Amino acid sequence: MLQQTQVETVIPYYERFLAELPTIADLAAADEEVLLKLWSGLGYYSRVRNMQKAAQQIMADFGGQFPTTSQALQTLAGIGPYTAAAIASISFGEVVPALDGNMFRVFSRLLKIEADIAQPKSRKIFYDLIAPIVDPVRPGDFNQAIMDLGTSLMNAKTPTLATSPFARFNLSFQDGTELDFPVKSKKVKQRQKFYAALISEKNGHLAYEQRSKTGLLANFWTFPLLEFDSWDAVYDGVSAQFANAKQLTITPVTHIFTHQKWQVMLVQIDEFSENWTYFSEKDYDTLPQTTLQLKLQVALRENL
DNA sequence: AAGCCGTGGAG
DNA sequence: TCTCCAAGGCT
Numbered sequence: 001m002l003q004q005t006q007v008e009t010v011i012p013y014y015e016r017f018l019a020e021l022p023t024i025a026d027l028a029a030a031d032e033e034v035l036l037k038l039w040s041g042l043g044y045y046s047r048v049r050n051m052q053k054a055a056q057q058i059m060a061d062f063g064g065q066f067p068t069t070s071q072a073l074q075t076l077a078g079i080g081p082y083t084a085a086a087i088a089s090i091s092f093g094e095v096v097p098a099l100d101g102n103m104f105r106v107f108s109r110l111l112k113i114e115a116d117i118a119q120p121k122s123r124k125i126f127y128d129l130i131a132p133i134v135d136p137v138r139p140g141d142f143n144q145a146i147m148d149l150g151t152s153l154m155n156a157k158t159p160t161l162a163t164s165p166f167a168r169f170n171l172s173f174q175d176g177t178e179l180d181f182p183v184k185s186k187k188v189k190q191r192q193k194f195y196a197a198l199i200s201e202k203n204g205h206l207a208y209e210q211r212s213k214t215g216l217l218a219n220f221w222t223f224p225l226l227e228f229d230s231w232d233a234v235y236d237g238v239s240a241q242f243a244n245a246k247q248l249t250i251t252p253v254t255h256i257f258t259h260q261k262w263q264v265m266l267v268q269i270d271e272f273s274e275n276w277t278y279f280s281e282k283d284y285d286t287l288p289q290t291t292l293q294l295k296l297q298v299a300l301r302e303n304l
Numbered sequence: 305a306a307g308c309c310g311t312g313g314a315g
Numbered sequence: 316t317c318t319c320c321a322a323g324g325c326t
Contacts, residue, residue, distance in 0.1 A: 001322090002321090002322040002323090003321090003322070003323045003324070004309090004310085004311095004320090004321055004322085004323055004324090005310090005311080005312090005321065005322080005323095006312080006313080006320090006321050006322085007321090007322070008312095008313095009311080009312065009313090009321085010322090041310090041311075042310075042311075043309080043310025043311045043312090044309055044310055044311085044323085044324090045309080045310075046309065046324085046325075047309090047323090047324085050324080050325085077324095077325095078323090078324065078325085079324085080323060080324045080325085081323090081324090082322075082323060082324085083322085083323075083324085086322065098322075100321095100322050100323075101320080101321065101322075101323085102321090102322070103322095118306095119305085119306095120305075120306095121305095143322095144322090147322060150322090151321090151322085156314095156319080156320060156321085157314070157315065157319080157320080158314085158315080186306080186307095188307090188308095188319095215308085215309085216308085216309070216310085217309095217310085218309095255310095255311095256310090256311085257309075257310060257311085258308075258309060258310065258311085259307080259308070259309085290310080291310075291311065291312095292310090
């Protein structure tokens with residue numbers, strides 16, 4: 001849950017998840033719908049699918065016993081170098097550095113390491129520098145201490161290095177270049193996408209479609225979505241395809257993903273389709289929902 | 305290697 | 316508004 005997600009965001013999800021699925025066996029056997037419901041709103045949904053795969057791997061390949069070495073942990077789905085090292089050091093005392101964004105930031109500033117952390121090959125540079133200095137007695141505490149430092153005194157945007165216990169070891173602080181580190185090149189180019197969300201009502205039920213098994217928001221149910229090349233094309237396209245199309249929203253519902261910006265117009269139509277599945281509100285509410293779909297439903301209620 | 309994968313918060 | 320980032324991993 002903590003992959004690319006802040007602790008404060010994770011806590012309520014974590015509590016709920018553990019209350020519902022307290023053991024590895026429970027997780028391994030759960031329905032995907034239950035998993036996604038518990039994860040709804042947290043994002044990066046492949047994480048929960050991978051976590052279930054990992055639970056199934058533990059049951060099948062490790063006799064239900066949680067692996068205890070970073071090497072074995074990395075064979076599990078969704079567990080890469082960081083997560084394996086974090087679990088191994090914190091839970092089992094293995095002496096390995098847990099290289100996360102905080103660790104990169106803290107050490108790149110302390111030592112003025114110019115390596116571009118966006119490039120995978122830079123990881124080895126940090127590993128080789130940090131591995132020898134991990135506390136051999138309390139490796140988990142070492143890793144957590146560095147991560148805590150990285151979220152507090154040495155945070156990304158507003159570090160307070162003067163009061164940091166590491167100030168006198170901090171090369172970038174001493175020449176005022178701390179905000180130049182870490183060096184990170186990757187820039188996400190955001191694509192604009194334009195949609196009409198179709199509101200097709202039949203006997204008090206609304207039409208939905210299930211998204212593809214792979215890719216963005218995989219397997220979630222949403223209103224039928226028609227994609228267009230531009231915002232103008234949405235108006236023209238919808239009225240051309242549907243006789244009495246009625247635009248329900250004055251301004252589009254906007255939703256931003258990591259590298260896509262969606263603008264969605266709600267359109268009520270008279271037509272039905274056999275390709276769509278019609279759910280009552282009560283039934284639909286039992287399904288896992290994405291934040292985008294929640295926004296669309298709020299907009300629908302406000303404009304009906 | 306570089307692109308993909310959610311969402312919320314901060315500045 | 317816009318940009319960047321957050322206890323990354325997979326393909």
